[in-house]
Amino acid sequence: xxxxxxGPPGAGKGTQARHISGKFGIPHIxxxxxxxxxxxxxxxxxxxAKEYLDxxxxxxxxxxxxxxxxxxxxxxxxxxxxxxxxxxxxNQGEVLFQTLEEMGDHLDAALLIDVPFEDIKERMEGRxxxxxxxxxxxxxxxxxxxxxVCSKCGHKLVQRRDDHVEAVEERLKxxxxxxxxxxSFFRKKNLLVSVDGTKGIEEVTEIILDVLTEMDNKDNNE
Ligand code: ADP
Ligand code: AMP
Numbered sequence: 377x378x379x380x381x382x383g384p385p386g387a388g389k390g391t392q393a394r395h396i397s398g399k400f401g402i403p404h405i406x407x408x409x410x411x412x413x414x415x416x417x418x419x420x421x422x423x424x425a426k427e428y429l430d431x432x433x434x435x436x437x438x439x440x441x442x443x444x445x446x447x448x449x450x451x452x453x454x455x456x457x458x459x460x461x462x463x464x465x466x467n468q469g470e471v472l473f474q475t476l477e478e479m480g481d482h483l484d485a486a487l488l489i490d491v492p493f494e495d496i497k498e499r500m501e502g503r504x505x506x507x508x509x510x511x512x513x514x515x516x517x518x519x520x521x522x523x524x525v526c527s528k529c530g531h532k533l534v535q536r537r538d539d540h541v542e543a544v545e546e547r548l549k550x551x552x553x554x555x556x557x558x559x560s561f562f563r564k565k566n567l568l569v570s571v572d573g574t575k576g577i578e579e580v581t582e583i584i585l586d587v588l589t590e591m592d593n594k595d596n597n598e
Pocket of ligand 2: 435465538
């Protein structure tokens with residue numbers, strides 16, 4: 377199964393991706409996580425991405441596209457993957473389609489987690505992420521068992537480097553201008569599935585897993 381997760385920053389893509397990836401046994405490929413890890417590790421890629429990410433801008437396509445195309449060609453992605461944070465503009469969407477065509481593969485769905493902007497800021501401000509496994513929490517909506525400590529691996533939780541006010545404002549602008557047009561792009565290709573992301577985390581998970589399970593069963597019966 378090859379699925380794309382769409383939605384504004386803070387919609388809950390990373391949170392839901394962990395459940396989907398576990399249930400269907402497909403890798404969760406998050407461009408945001410890849411950039412963050414490279415920035416923390418001070419790699420060459422991290423050095424290139426840092427200034428864009430910290431300001432809330434998109435990392436240029438020349439860097440991002442090759443990274444993703446190489447990643448989906450890896451062995452663990454042969455039977456599918458979940459793309460979280462890619463594509464993020466129309467050019468990335470077009471290149472992904474061309475590449476899949478060349479590889480003889482196709483996408484199964486673009487899953488939009490629909491959350492209005494008024495809910496987004498509170499989600500991003502309260503987000504805390506694990507410095508080791510990347511798990512995402514929320515101080516109010518999804519608190520860890522022990523404050524400041526990851527319930528999954530016991531490492532420290534921190535605020536994301538781009539969850540400060542200026543970067544959040546910029547990321548919302550970038551979403552509106554560059555990423556939102558992908559909704560009609562995927563709708564035209566009959567791939568768009570929209571779910572109400574304003575509900576609680578568990579309820580959203582249930583809806584998404586139901587939709588994808590039905591799709592997967594249909595696929596297997598064809
Ligand atoms: P994204 O990957 O789309 O940027 P995250 O999955 O990191 O978003 O979620 C952003 C923040 O909102 C996190 O703090 C997360 O715990 C919280 N969150 C995710 N889904 C929900 C939900 N359905 N209701 C309330 N808070 C949520
Ligand atoms: P995310 O974790 O998905 O919110 O991504 C964090 C940041 O990484 C974004 O604000 C961008 O700076 C960068 N980024 C992630 N995915 C992409 C992409 N597909 N294209 C360009 N930049 C990206």
